[in-house]
Amino acid sequence: xxxxxxxxxxxxxxxxxxxxxxxxxxxxxxxxxxxxxxxxxxxxxxxxxxxxxxxxxxxxxxxxxxxxxxxxxxxxxxxxxxxxxxxxxxxxxxxxxxxxxxxxxxxxxxxxxxxxxxxxxxxxxxxxxxxxxxxxxxxxxxxxxxxxxxxxxxxxxxxxxxxxxxxxxxxxxxxxxxxxxxxxxxxxxxxxxxxxxxxxxxxxxxxxxxxxxxxxxxxxxxxxxxxxxxxxxxxxxxxxxxxxxxxxxxxxxxxxxxxxxxxxxxxxxxxxxxxxxxxxxxxxxxxxxxxxxxxxxxxxxxxxxxxxxxxxxxxxxxxxxxxxxxxxxxxxxxxxxxxxxxxxxxxxxxxxxxxxxxxxxxxxxxxxxxxx
Numbered sequence: 001x002x003x004x005x006x007x008x009x010x011x012x013x014x015x016x017x018x019x020x021x022x023x024x025x026x027x028x029x030x031x032x033x034x035x036x037x038x039x040x041x042x043x044x045x046x047x048x049x050x051x052x053x054x055x056x057x058x059x060x061x062x063x064x065x066x067x068x069x070x071x072x073x074x075x076x077x078x079x080x081x082x083x084x085x086x087x088x089x090x091x092x093x094x095x096x097x098x099x100x101x102x103x104x105x106x107x108x109x110x111x112x113x114x115x116x117x118x119x120x121x122x123x124x125x126x127x128x129x130x131x132x133x134x135x136x137x138x139x140x141x142x143x144x145x146x147x148x149x150x151x152x153x154x155x156x157x158x159x160x161x162x163x164x165x166x167x168x169x170x171x172x173x174x175x176x177x178x179x180x181x182x183x184x185x186x187x188x189x190x191x192x193x194x195x196x197x198x199x200x201x202x203x204x205x206x207x208x209x210x211x212x213x214x215x216x217x218x219x220x221x222x223x224x225x226x227x228x229x230x231x232x233x234x235x236x237x238x239x240x241x242x243x244x245x246x247x248x249x250x251x252x253x254x255x256x257x258x259x260x261x262x263x264x265x266x267x268x269x270x271x272x273x274x275x276x277x278x279x280x281x282x283x284x285x286x287x288x289x290x291x292x293x294x295x296x297x298x299x300x301x302x303x304x305x306x307x308x309x310x311x312x313x314x315x316x317x318x319x320x321x322x323x324x325x326x327x328x329x330x331x332x333x334x335x336x337x338x339x340x341x342x343x344x345x346x347x348x349x350x351x352x353x354x355x356x357x358x359x360x361x362x363x364x365x366x367x368x369x370x371x372x
Contacts, residue, residue, distance in 0.1 A: 161288030183288025
């Protein structure tokens with residue numbers, strides 16, 4: 001695409017054609033696909049060349065934050081949501097350290113509650129992945145010393161009910177909109193990879209530069225991995241069958257204003273529910289039916305958080321509307337006869353997102369640096 005074309009190509013996420021593309025490209029291309037941009041084009045009924053032009057332009061403009069093949073990282077590395085107890089004076093420095101210096105922390109978010117509630121002193125929240133063979137507890141202990149945290153709570157996922165994005169598609173949903181069936185829970189399943197498989201996986205998961213947004217994008221990645229293209233696709237297809245490959249996705253910049261000054265979302269709420277022990281799968285399935293949610297999972301938060309065991313995330317441009325979605329889920333749980341002993345919303349403030357590193361080779365290098 002020429003500079004002149006780039007300057008006239010619409011990059012706003014609300015523009016009609018871009019909205020069509022994003023409704024598919026955010027979270028509708030599942031698994032490994034040899035021609036992902038052709039698959040996006042087919043899904044939204046547009047020409048592949050137009051789709052490539054628009055995605056490339058939105059990526060260059062910052063409307064799209066990243067384009068990448070996602071992985072089911074919970075099957076490759078030990079993962080958890082971690083809440084950190086830091087003082088107000090430590091908050092910004094701790095945030096910066098976890099985002100800039102720890103490649104294994106993914107989402108880094110400052111959260112707050114509308115009132116003093118169980119766990120509200122835990123202001124800093126991160127997702128964390130530690131490669132197989134290493135310890136989440138040990139990693140958090142190292143980070144706690146670096147950021148001066150007085151404590152931390154590690155909350156591994158016992159099961160996932162929803163994992164997606166789709167902010168454009170979800171922005172028009174009414175509170176209470178839900179799927180006709182229960183969300184099925186998936187459990188993390190550790191998978192061992194060979195050195196060759198890791199080479200393919202590392203090449204697969206690297207973010208796409210604008211110039212790489214083209215037909216046949218995996219040809220260059222196969223060369224990068226030092227693997228013939230047919231072999232690269234065979235290994236990627238096998239990894240997909242082993243539930244290691246997630247979606248091919250375009251991630252919107254949904255926290256900060258984009259190039260046109262608009263925000264995709266303004267508020268994100270981490271919803272908490274404490275349901276009776278033994279009913280987590282049932283409750284999570286009912287919660288996960290609600291289409292507004294980008295994430296829903298079973299995590300044990302412990303007494304610090306009122307023994308919460310079901311969590312979910314919803315985004316929106318208006319706080320009252322996010323709360324209306326939460327109220328609709330609460331009403332649905334009550335109608336299903338599922339008692340809730342405690343519930344809360346932790347609101348997201350300052351936020352940065354990056355893919356968590358999951359390579360055991362990278363982890364060994366990081367440990368050597370941090371301990372030198």
